[in-house]
Amino acid sequence: MKITVLGAGVVGVTTAYQLAKAGHAVTVVDRQSGPALETSFGNAGEVSFGYCGPWAAPGVPQKALKWLFMEHAPLILRPKPDWAMLSWLLRMLANCSGPRYAVNKGRMLRMADLSREALADVRAETGIAYDERMQGTLQLFRTDDQREASAKDVKALAADGIPYEVLDPEGCIRVEPALAHVREKIKGGLLTPKDETGDCYKFTVGLAEKARALGVTFRYGTTVKTIVTSAGKVESVATNKVPIPTDAVVVCLGSYSPFLLRNFGIKLPVYPVKGYSLTIPITDAARAPESTVMDESYKIAITRLGDRIRVGGMAEISGFTTDLPTARRRTLEHSVSDLFPGGDLSKASFWSGLRPMTPDGTPVIGATHIRGLYLNTGHGTLGWTMSCGSARHIAQVIAGEKTDLSPADYAIARYR
Numbered sequence: 001m002k003i004t005v006l007g008a009g010v011v012g013v014t015t016a017y018q019l020a021k022a023g024h025a026v027t028v029v030d031r032q033s034g035p036a037l038e039t040s041f042g043n044a045g046e047v048s049f050g051y052c053g054p055w056a057a058p059g060v061p062q063k064a065l066k067w068l069f070m071e072h073a074p075l076i077l078r079p080k081p082d083w084a085m086l087s088w089l090l091r092m093l094a095n096c097s098g099p100r101y102a103v104n105k106g107r108m109l110r111m112a113d114l115s116r117e118a119l120a121d122v123r124a125e126t127g128i129a130y131d132e133r134m135q136g137t138l139q140l141f142r143t144d145d146q147r148e149a150s151a152k153d154v155k156a157l158a159a160d161g162i163p164y165e166v167l168d169p170e171g172c173i174r175v176e177p178a179l180a181h182v183r184e185k186i187k188g189g190l191l192t193p194k195d196e197t198g199d200c201y202k203f204t205v206g207l208a209e210k211a212r213a214l215g216v217t218f219r220y221g222t223t224v225k226t227i228v229t230s231a232g233k234v235e236s237v238a239t240n241k242v243p244i245p246t247d248a249v250v251v252c253l254g255s256y257s258p259f260l261l262r263n264f265g266i267k268l269p270v271y272p273v274k275g276y277s278l279t280i281p282i283t284d285a286a287r288a289p290e291s292t293v294m295d296e297s298y299k300i301a302i303t304r305l306g307d308r309i310r311v312g313g314m315a316e317i318s319g320f321t322t323d324l325p326t327a328r329r330r331t332l333e334h335s336v337s338d339l340f341p342g343g344d345l346s347k348a349s350f351w352s353g354l355r356p357m358t359p360d361g362t363p364v365i366g367a368t369h370i371r372g373l374y375l376n377t378g379h380g381t382l383g384w385t386m387s388c389g390s391a392r393h394i395a396q397v398i399a400g401e402k403t404d405l406s407p408a409d410y411a412i413a414r415y416r
């Protein structure tokens with residue numbers, strides 16, 4: 001079958017790779033000049049299978065109110081007269097109940113688990129190097145309240161059979177020796193030892209090359225205008241260049257996915273949640289992280305990527321802007337220099353990206369009512385983590401095979 005994948009972020013490229021392996025003739029279209037140049041470019045580098053869960057959780061609305069007034073706030077709301085923003089926020093609030101959280105977390109964890117397996121397979125098949133490490137995620141608590149609140153995460157990990165270790169400050173230092181110099185600031189930690197780290201951009205570029213070797217065509221610098229259908233079936237993709245005739249389309253356009261779907265009456269509840277990162281060259285390895293440390297106070301992830309520290313986080317609800325305010329940079333600098341001052345901040349590069357977030361945290365993957373029109377998008381906070389599993393899942397759906405995961409859990413129809 002001729003399949004056109006829209007978007008060459010980590011989700012589009014992993015999708016194209018799986019579809020090419022399944023024997024399809026695949027074309028990938030992206031407006032950028034290469035793969036992973038938007039949200040997949042500078043993310044925090046966590047491949048956090050165990051830490052995977054929705055942001056909409058019990059207690060979050062109350063915490064969010066407090067965060068809004070913090071100096072180094074993890075959440076920033078820049079309200080606009082925008083119905084999409086308001087309705088997304090209301091749906092997110094509706095997902096903050098205990099029962100909804102349990103359902104959403106379960107779906108995300110199962111997708112993450114499939115991704116763990118699928119990423120290991122991709123590594124074995126391709127040998128791509130992407131500054132990968134397999135040393136876990138350490139969630140670091142600076143207050144007793146944070147440590148006590150983690151009991152609900154521990155319960156969820158235990159229930160799902162995900163390995164974890166509850167650590168005292170000495171245990172945290174054993175895992176991350178550079179924390180020894182801030183011993184007095186640490187109250188404890190929660191380690192998910194099976195988590196990984198890696199540079200999403202390097203991975204995506206490497207996989208795009210492997211996909212090309214399997215016969216995938218990449219059309220960069222090409223903006224998708226619309227999907228052309230006839231008698232309820234996909235016919236072609238209209239672009240700013242020549243149209244692309246196709247049997248099927250997979251939409252992997254991240255935060256921009258909803259625009260293309262409106263024409264078909266498909267209301268995809270994906271909204272951009274902006275985040276920021278700094279990439280800092282390491283000057284003193286003894287004061288740099290070994291893996292990912294999640295600073296629970298600022299909700300910021302600090303990750304070792306080869307000879308660099310990547311520090312990323314913050315959730316800013318401000319529409320589609322990707323501007324770079326100095327105040328956000330200060331927050332990242334504050335968190336990293338407090339815990340891991342082993343990098344040269346004067347040489348750091350500052351970046352922002354738009355997480356394609358669904359209100360329930362779970363991506364939208366599967367078929368639509370238009371024949372040949374498929375979705376693989378809405379991966380929000382952990383798209384790098386969930387990408388390989390999502391690609392395997394959509395390839396199974398398109399093939400009409402038995403899927404590893406329940407299709408209903410990820411289909412757009414769950415919002416009805």
Ligand SMILES: Cc1cc2nc3c(=O)[nH]c(=O)nc-3n(C[C@H](O)[C@H](O)[C@H](O)COP(=O)(O)OP(=O)(O)OC[C@H]3O[C@@H](n4cnc5c(N)ncnc54)[C@H](O)[C@@H]3O)c2cc1C
Pocket residue numbers: 006007008009010011012029030031032035036037038039040041042043044045046047048222223224225252253254255256274275276277301312313314352353354355356377378379380381382383384385386
């Ligand atoms: C600060 C930050 C930290 C993060 N940290 C982590 C982390 O540690 N671990 C993790 O798992 N995830 C993390 N994420 C989330 C992760 O980066 C995203 O979920 C993931 O990159 C989404 O990938 P995507 O392919 O869906 O979207 P994108 O990478 O945005 O790809 C979409 C592509 O579509 C293209 N496009 C859009 N519209 C058009 C059009 N009309 N025509 C042609 N092309 C178009 C764009 O050019 C783009 O290349 C983080 C995100 C941010 C912002």
